[in-house]
Amino acid sequence: xxxxxxxxxxxxxxxxxxxxxxxxxxxxxxxxxxxxxxxxxxxxxxxxxxxxxxxxxxxxxxxxxxxxxxxxxxxxxxxxxxxxxxxxxxxxxxxxxxxxxxxxxxxxxxxxxxxxxxxxxxxxxxxxxxxxxxxxxxxxxxxxxxxxxxxxxxxxxxxxxxxxxxxxxxxxxxxxxxxxxxxxxxxxxxxxxxxxxxxxxxxxxxxxxxxxxxxxxxxxxxxxxxxxxxxxxxxxxxxxxxxxxxxxxxxxxxxxxxxxxxxxxxxxxxxxxxxxxxxxxxxxxxxxxxxxxxxxxxxxxxxxxxxxxxxxxxxxxxxxxxxxxxxxxxxxxxxxxxxxxxxxxxxx
Amino acid sequence: xxxxxxxxxxxxxxxxxxxxxxxxxxxxxxxxxxxxxxxxxxxxxxxxxxxxxxxxxxxxxxxxxxxxxxxxxxxxxxxxxxxxxxxxxxxxxxxxxxxxxxxxxxxxxxxxxxxxxxxxxxxxxxxxxxxxxxxxxxxxxxxxxxxxxxxxxxxxxxxxxxxxxxxxxxxxxxxxxxxxxxxxxxxxxxxxxxxxxxxxxxxxxxxxxxxxxxxxxxxxxxxxxxxxxxxxxxxxxxxxxxxxxxxxxxxxxxxxxxxxxxxxxxxxxxxxxxxxxxxxxxxxxxxxxxxxxxxxxxxxxxxxxxxxxxxxxxxxxxxxxxxxxxxxxxxxxxxxxxxxxxxxxxxx
DNA sequence: CTGAAAGCGCTTACAG
DNA sequence: CTGAAAGCGCTTACAG
Numbered sequence: 001x002x003x004x005x006x007x008x009x010x011x012x013x014x015x016x017x018x019x020x021x022x023x024x025x026x027x028x029x030x031x032x033x034x035x036x037x038x039x040x041x042x043x044x045x046x047x048x049x050x051x052x053x054x055x056x057x058x059x060x061x062x063x064x065x066x067x068x069x070x071x072x073x074x075x076x077x078x079x080x081x082x083x084x085x086x087x088x089x090x091x092x093x094x095x096x097x098x099x100x101x102x103x104x105x106x107x108x109x110x111x112x113x114x115x116x117x118x119x120x121x122x123x124x125x126x127x128x129x130x131x132x133x134x135x136x137x138x139x140x141x142x143x144x145x146x147x148x149x150x151x152x153x154x155x156x157x158x159x160x161x162x163x164x165x166x167x168x169x170x171x172x173x174x175x176x177x178x179x180x181x182x183x184x185x186x187x188x189x190x191x192x193x194x195x196x197x198x199x200x201x202x203x204x205x206x207x208x209x210x211x212x213x214x215x216x217x218x219x220x221x222x223x224x225x226x227x228x229x230x231x232x233x234x235x236x237x238x239x240x241x242x243x244x245x246x247x248x249x250x251x252x253x254x255x256x257x258x259x260x261x262x263x264x265x266x267x268x269x270x271x272x273x274x275x276x277x278x279x280x281x282x283x284x285x286x287x288x289x290x291x292x293x294x295x296x297x298x299x300x301x302x303x304x305x306x307x308x309x310x311x312x313x314x315x316x317x318x319x320x321x322x323x324x325x326x327x328x329x330x331x332x333x334x335x336x337x338x339x340x341x342x343x344x345x346x347x348x
Numbered sequence: 349x350x351x352x353x354x355x356x357x358x359x360x361x362x363x364x365x366x367x368x369x370x371x372x373x374x375x376x377x378x379x380x381x382x383x384x385x386x387x388x389x390x391x392x393x394x395x396x397x398x399x400x401x402x403x404x405x406x407x408x409x410x411x412x413x414x415x416x417x418x419x420x421x422x423x424x425x426x427x428x429x430x431x432x433x434x435x436x437x438x439x440x441x442x443x444x445x446x447x448x449x450x451x452x453x454x455x456x457x458x459x460x461x462x463x464x465x466x467x468x469x470x471x472x473x474x475x476x477x478x479x480x481x482x483x484x485x486x487x488x489x490x491x492x493x494x495x496x497x498x499x500x501x502x503x504x505x506x507x508x509x510x511x512x513x514x515x516x517x518x519x520x521x522x523x524x525x526x527x528x529x530x531x532x533x534x535x536x537x538x539x540x541x542x543x544x545x546x547x548x549x550x551x552x553x554x555x556x557x558x559x560x561x562x563x564x565x566x567x568x569x570x571x572x573x574x575x576x577x578x579x580x581x582x583x584x585x586x587x588x589x590x591x592x593x594x595x596x597x598x599x600x601x602x603x604x605x606x607x608x609x610x611x612x613x614x615x616x617x618x619x620x621x622x623x624x625x626x627x628x629x630x631x632x633x634x635x636x637x638x639x640x641x642x643x644x645x646x647x648x649x650x651x652x653x654x655x656x657x658x659x660x661x662x663x664x665x666x667x668x669x670x671x672x673x674x675x676x677x678x679x680x681x682x683x684x685x686x687x688x689x690x691x692x693x694x695x696x
Numbered sequence: 697c698t699g700a701a702a703g704c705g706c707t708t709a710c711a712g
Numbered sequence: 713c714t715g716a717a718a719g720c721g722c723t724t725a726c727a728g
Contacts, residue, residue, distance in 0.1 A: 029706095030707085055471060055706070058720090061403075061405055061705080062707050091452075104442075118447060119447075122404045123405050257633065261636050284632055368699090371699055374722070382698085404722095410703080411723095413704085
């Protein structure tokens with residue numbers, strides 16, 4: 001409740017109301033022991049009556065005090081994958097009593113740079129970033145000592161704990177499985193290889209071909225789609241060819257959804273031979289589409305939790321070792337065509 | 349870059365480095381005119397060299413200065429609907445130079461109350477909330493003058509600009525359309541009617557029945573599912589009955605997805621007569637499922653933008669009128685069964 | 697155009 | 713157990 005003058009009550013207002021010094025109020029608020037029960041009770045009553053809330057900005061100004069803020073910069077908040085990641089980070093950070101300052105970078109490095117600069121200006125204790133690129137603003141000298149945790153994508157030269165997904169391994173193994181099953185023409189739909197995960201997933205795809213001694217047909221490779229619409233267009237192109245692929249590796253959820261849309265479009269449905277989809281990332285309803293799909297699933301929320309935990313360990317001084325890189329394992333889900341499959345087999 | 353003592357540079361560090369007073373540095377930083385070009389240039393050089401960043405917490409401590417923070421409390425960040433809303437708010441708030449402090453309430457009123465209290469302690473300029481309930485902590489006397497914008501759901505007694513979706517109207521009209529098309533047994537899958545949107549959407553459903561003089565079969569009404577799994581279970585129950593409904597109104601995306609899952613499960617697919625789905629909220633791949641679906645679509649990102657704009661208008665003093673309530677219109681998408689329908693008809 | 701003084705709301709020593 | 717003094721990093725008057 002605001003005072004009669006319309007201003008928020010301060011620690012002085014409370015002190016005057018309770019008839020004690022500001023220090024006593026401060027001690028009660030921070031839960032210190034050395035306050036007599038009577039004064040403590042009087043302060044508490046005044047706080048409640050005045051609707052006083054401690055000004056965290058003022059508190060954190062004193063040296064040794066922390067802002068209680070973690071800055072999170074994400075390439076696209078509205079992508080369900082990153083929304084899950086954010087929720088996981090929120091869980092862990094919130095439980096530590098801290099708050100989350102967020103911003104969507106829209107895969108724009110300049111926006112990311114500005115955002116991070118603002119976060120630091122707001123005295124965040126640490127930064128969790130899904131980096132749009134690998135530029136100067138993420139290097140140690142630009143961060144001025146603010147701890148950094150990178151999620152999903154690594155940045156060369158950054159001094160940062162990094163949480164990755166087993167992109168290369170899972171892509172390699174599942175591509176190898178398709179090749180072993182006899183597929184010889186496998187299409188590739190992914191983001192640009194300038195994106196860290198894009199490159200890694202393509203590398204797994206490429207290496208599986210090399211190791212199997214099967215030449216990769218560059219005419220079937222499309223690396224450059226970051227949204228559903230462009231993925232759908234590219235897939236329709238593939239489907240319309242005289243000699244279309246028998247399987248398609250979709251390197252993220254947006255590409256997979258685009259591929260599904262193309263497959264279910266009227267013209268494509270006339271096809272008789274089913275195309276096997278391999279999707280890196282799970283997506284809603286994948287298991288009930290009636291299409292043969294293999295999903296490389298991983299827990300985005302857990303990735304967010306893990307990133308936040310690594311951050312907290314740094315902040316609480318538990319982690320004094322050099323930056324670590326952790327790879328989250330993946331889980332394989334297989335759905336054969338027509339109807340819903342209950343028997344999703346777990347692997348890796 | 350940190351100074352030699354490992355501490356961040358302050359305005360004093362910069363002043364000493366540039367050989368000017370702190371005030372001159374402050375003037376340059378805030379872009380004031382009354383500084384000679386020479387000094388201004390020297391200050392800028394020192395700022396760059398020292399890697400100085402203004403401490404926003406300290407700056408905002410002075411009366412008349414604003415924190416530049418907006419607090420956003422959302423029931424579930426990972427729901428794609430709210431993730432979109434958040435992105436819309438981020439767009440508008442970010443463009444105003446402010447930052448977003450966020451938290452997921454998980455539909456828990458206590459968590460919401462704590463979160464809002466923390467936001468206010470951090471001196472947010474305003475609050476954007478998708479309220480989990482309608483308790484004291486959202487009433488004017490609890491907010492101490494912090495402006496509040498409510499999104500998706502209204503709260504009685506709150507002094508807040510409110511952005512709603514046309515829940516009642518759209519539910520009414522589309523239910524009426526189903527009844528006019530001859531449906532007499534329409535199932536209902538929704539969240540609890542204690543949730544604001546849950547009640548409004550059910551009201552539209554109920555009133556359409558009343559006005560059409562058709563009795564609503566309570567045995568077909570399930571209001572209490574807020575996640576996909578429970579919606580799927582309830583839908584399977586409905587489908588397993590001797591006399592199942594011919595259409596089902598799903599009052600949000602989670603219930604619709606659950607319904608789709610149930611419809612596509614092996615046993616249910618054996619059915620010959622298709623069940624028409626009416627979904628309040630769009631969801632990914634709805635148009636390519638090959639099921640007869642009517643979608644009541646609305647733009648969550650625009651809802652987020654609108655909420656943020658209303659907040660900014662309050663903050664910038666443009667809006668001095670009493671709180672407003674705005675209803676966002678909906679758009680109707682119709683997909684008939686089997687295959688993908690290009691001809692989505694727009695309406696309302 | 698430039699700067700010395702005071703104070704925003706809080707907490708850290710230090711004194712009793 | 714309690715409180716007066718000083719200062720965190722900045723900006724608002726006020727003085728030159």
